[in-house]
Amino acid sequence: MPHVPQIRIPATYIRGGTSKGVFFNLEDLPEAAQLPGAARDALLLRVIGSPDPYGKQIDGMGGATSSTSKTVILSRSIKPGHDVDYLFGQVAIDKAFVDWSGNCGNLSAAVGSFAISAGLVDASRIPRNGVAVVRIWQANIGKTIIAHVPITEGEVQETGDFELDGVTFPAAEVQLEFLDPAADEDGAGGSMFPTGNLVDDLVVPGVGTFKATLINAGIPTIFIDAQALGYTGTELQDAINGDPEALARFETIRAHGAVHMGLIEYVEQAAQRQHTPKVAFVAAPADYQSSSGKTVAASDIDLLVRALSMGKLHHAMMGTAAVAIGTAAAIPGTLVNLAAGGGERSAVRFGHPSGTLRVGAEARQVNGDWTVTKAIMSRSARVLMEGWVRVPGDTF
Template identity: 70%
Template sequence: MTSAPPQLRVPATYMRGGTSKGVFFRREDLPEAARVPGTARDRFLQRVIGSPDPYAVHIDGMGGATSSTSKCVIVAPSARADHDIDYLYGQVAIDADFVDWSGNCGNLSTAAGAFAIHAGYVVPAGDGVCTVRIWQANIGKTIVAHVPVAGGAVVETGAFELDGVPFPAAEIVLEFIDPAEDDGEGGAMFPTGNLVDTLDVPADIVAGGKLKTTLIDAGIPTIFVDADDFGLTGTELREAINGDADLLARFERLRAIGAMRMGLIGSLDEAATRQHTPKIAFVAPPARYLASSGKTVAAEDIDLLVRAFSMGKLHHAMMGTASVAIAAAAAIPGTLVNRAAGGGERQAVRFGHPSGTSRVGAEAKRVDGKWTVTKAVMSRSARILMEGFVRVPSDVC
């Protein structure tokens, strides 16, 4: 009888951050081969999540078979000055064989700040708020998490409510410092240099083959379009969009075309293995609608409507990094997002999404004829769901 390989037993923490959740690791706890980038790391994380799964249910792993729950995070002490931790995020494809490292998860950035304290990397000086300076290794940006603490530990329970999360928790404030991409020549928040671009697209994506877009790289590369150009109102919930295979295919093809225009990929085929970025979202002026929770969102309670896609499906709420992109675009007069919000200059925006509403702020300014965002701020919450060990077959890596 041939002996089967034993299972590895690896320390891990399962955390919710914002409207996402994922498996968190201290880098030093990983199998040695998985501590560095490469195939071994990818294979290990895929097996933890349960991917690739042709059944798309993640029955043999920790994933939840959605873009919000197929995530892994690796945290380590930072070697960079003025930073506490390095935070690396992996978006694990569900039924395809790859891990996308091309961007950040803004929601799990919240949990990364809390995890730094849980893991002993940051020791609070006293009760109150502990500031954790995070180096986001995927995109090379600084995030500052303001985490409530008491008795040397993270305060996880509280009264802060976040639409898309069913239970209240303690509020964590995140600051995304200089979230726009920098090309070394004064910034490239708008990769084409335009606030609005007209893309040439096949007529079966939009009638007439011309589509106005705002292409922005702030928080995460994002393509914004007007809902009306697709016959949508902006009040749609997940079921209405995700049940329409043709509409999903049109948006995915558009995402590839936009990625090419933004210089993120060299050919349309590359978009298939870069599912995490860019994001694509449609916007509309405020309107009354019934959120997925059953709560009525009044038009006067929001500045605009936004619906965003993640990994080919409409997101149940809003990605944290996409919220940064929304805030940045809303702050700059002339973008499609700003127009949907009524125009003018603004430092904060409240938008309606499928689960309810979110508020996010951004400080934008024009320097030498180019727009830049110095900081974006939003509130989220995080808590440990389970901690202990995750097990995977030892022949994985």
């Protein structure tokens, strides 16, 4: 019986922040996958190696974690005032599912450099030496991101001495500005706080009732006090990911929080929306040892944050969740702000499992409603491999 040969598709494998993903130029995709739908999803699943009942993604480019099971599609922007349209697909590991409901803040750091290298940014906007300002339209959530990409001799500079906790080697710094990051899709109604409250009583049948800050900024996020969950906020991955009961409890909290935020109608729908919302727990500063063995001193941070992504505790911090943290910290009265000591602040440095991260946000109150004009953080990005990915010709 004859079998179809493999086809090859131009692709680039890039680390952005503390994530890795396969990047595509939209025009390089097979015609059937250039439009949203089943063919595109099937292609990306096969590229990454999902669904994999073994949970390893051995037969694909994925790394069997939420941070490394990611895809990006870029194209010249059709949005006025923007250079590139950026679409992010979070690929489930053990299920045949690609979640398009949110952005990846970490991979956002690689979008500008890929866009420049792929010729998607007008050459007149690229200096010979200096910093290229790339205007990105984040198509998943309809928001603008500004990437400041270092350029040397007309080429993207990837090497440097900027260190990012959660990434082993230093690289060039890429500053990101997330403009007006409050989410406004999927029933969030454009409000940063979809319930109208800075703190809600989140009732989770069979689990408990928790004080929670439910915020749409960067990515929809549910913040809960670590102590209310029986944690200190200094936990590393194994403490959570090695506890099936804890993971099930967090998923139940996430599902009910999604309903409370108006993102879904019924808790059962949460299974088809794994990427959003995120769940995070916060605590006041405390000394702890990061996953690399480095000591993080309480005096060096404003608060502790641990966040889950795709059902597991993240090894560092998602970039979009960092936007939510910075935004919530800037608004007096949220659980994040209170964990950081309360009061007004324009930036926080928080401790996560791999170390620390600083994020700033400009928030203000207008007619009784809180708005945030932008959130700012620094990341780095590096091309790991470029060429073609191959998939069986009957994949899609």
